[in-house]
Each structure stands twice: as C-alpha cells, then as structure tokens.
Amino acid sequence: GAVVSQHPSRVICKSGTSVKIECRSLDFQATTMFWYRQFPKKSLMLMATSNEGSKATYEQGVEKDKFLINHASLTLSTLTVTSAHPEDSSFYICSARTSGRAGTQYFGPGTRLLVL
Amino acid sequence: ILNVEQSPQSLHVQEGDSTNFTCSFPSSNFYALHWYRWETAKSPEALFVMTLNGDEKKKGRISATLNTKEGYSYLYIKGSQPEDSATYLCAFTNTGNQFYFGTGTSLTVIP
Numbered sequence: 321g322a323v324v325s326q327h328p329s330r331v332i333c334k335s336g337t338s339v340k341i342e343c344r345s346l347d348f349q350a351t352t353m354f355w356y357r358q359f360p361k362k363s364l365m366l367m368a369t370s371n372e373g374s375k376a377t378y379e380q381g382v383e384k385d386k387f388l389i390n391h392a393s394l395t396l397s398t399l400t401v402t403s404a405h406p407e408d409s410s411f412y413i414c415s416a417r418t419s420g421r422a423g424t425q426y427f428g429p430g431t432r433l434l435v436l
Numbered sequence: 437i438l439n440v441e442q443s444p445q446s447l448h449v450q451e452g453d454s455t456n457f458t459c460s461f462p463s464s465n466f467y468a469l470h471w472y473r474w475e476t477a478k479s480p481e482a483l484f485v486m487t488l489n490g491d492e493k494k495k496g497r498i499s500a501t502l503n504t505k506e507g508y509s510y511l512y513i514k515g516s517q518p519e520d521s522a523t524y525l526c527a528f529t530n531t532g533n534q535f536y537f538g539t540g541t542s543l544t545v546i547p
C-alpha cells in the first residue's frame with residue numbers, strides 16, 4: 321500500500337524560531353499533497369494544498385507567510401512554521417494523494433509541535 | 437462553505453453489536469466519497485473510495501454504500517469488536533478535485 325512518512329514526529333521549540341516539517345510519499349509519486357492541522361477534540365482542518373512545481377493553495381484564514389509550503393518534487397513537500405508562537409502548538413498531518421478519480425489520500429503519521 | 441456532515445457525532449456500542457453511521461454531502465458536483473478510519477495517536481487510514489451511485493464496498497466486517505442522488509453514504513460495521521473503536525471520517529471530493537472532510541463519528545466498542 322501507499323506509504324507516507326513525516327519528519328519529525330515530535331518537535332519542541334522556543335517561541336520565535338522556525339520549524340520545518342517534511343512529508344514524503346515513499347512508494348508513489350504525488351503531484352498533490354495536503355497539510356492539515358488538528359485542533360483538540362476536533363477533526364482535521366485543511367491548511368493548504370501543495371502542488372508540485374507550483375505555489376500552494378491556502379485555505380481561508382491560513383497565513384501563507386507564516387506557514388510556508390514547498391513542494392519541490394513529486395515525493396516531498398515541506399511545511400515551515402515561521403516565527404512560531406505557543407498558539408501554533410498543534411498536531412500537523414500531511415497526506416499525499418494518488419492519481420485518478422478514485423485517488424485517495426494517504427496520511428503521514430503526523431508531527432506534534434510544541435512551542436514554548 | 438461546503439458542508440459534509442456526519443452523524444452521530446459519537447457512538448457507544450456493545451461488543452458484538454452491529455452499527456452504522458451516516459455521511460451527508462452535497463449531491464451536486466459529486467466526484468468521489470471516501471471513508472477513513474482514524475485511531476487515536478495514529479494517522480487516518482483509507483477504508484473505501486466510491487465514485488458511482490449505488491456503489492457498495494466491503495472490507496471484512498465493514499461495508500459502505502453510496503447514494504449520490506440524495507447525497508449520503510452509510511458505513512456499516514457488523515459484529516463490532518473493541519479494535520473497531522476509532523473515529524470514522526468521510527470525505528467528499530467534488531469535480532474541482534477538492535477534498536472536504538466531515539467532522540467524524542467517534543465509535544467506542546465496549547467489551
């Protein structure tokens with residue numbers, strides 16, 4: 321089956337620093353990857369759609385200058401949380417989508433970010 | 437804003453009971469309907485994807501049906517087991533190829 325990895329799985333950083341999270345599709349190529357954030361006791365909130373070779377599409381209310389997304393290859397997308405603040409602490413999950421109408425999203429294991 | 441609704445929000449059943457829950461989505465611009473199983477501390481796992489009205493999919497004790505004309509899908513679990521405890525998410529894809537997730541149904545199977 322399709323496997324998506326995410327690194328790091330957990331990160332603790334100081335307020336004001338930047339954190340990069342990597343999402344890789346290990347056994348398939350993904351032209352489209354997604355970045356989600358999970359708020360406590362809530363479902364997944366789509367932050368942005370990452371398209372290989374082009375700019376990411378951000379959902380309403382998500383600051384693109386704060387959450388930088390780069391999709392440089394068909395197997396790698398990165399999310400950089402710039403100048404992180406405690407309110408950015410959350411669980412971030414990426415997914416990569418297989419192609420075709422029945423293309424489904426395969427999720428990474430998630431990254432737990434804690435900003436002190 | 438596109439609404440994908442799931443009901444009930446949470447559900448407790450006894451081991452061995454069968455159960456089902458609903459995903460409602462817009463009937464226009466339908467492309468595909470996905471079901472995911474999401475266990476605590478893990479990432480969502482794809483269960484089914486359905487694209488045609490009347491589709492039925494089955495995986496072990498879990499099955500799903502699709503009605504695109506009225507905009508709903510049912511997920512059935514037969515003979516629930518404690519390991520079925522998870523949040524079940526549905527996601528609607530429109531012809532613009534955008535994914536919209538429901539808020540999930542949290543299932544707890546009591547031994």
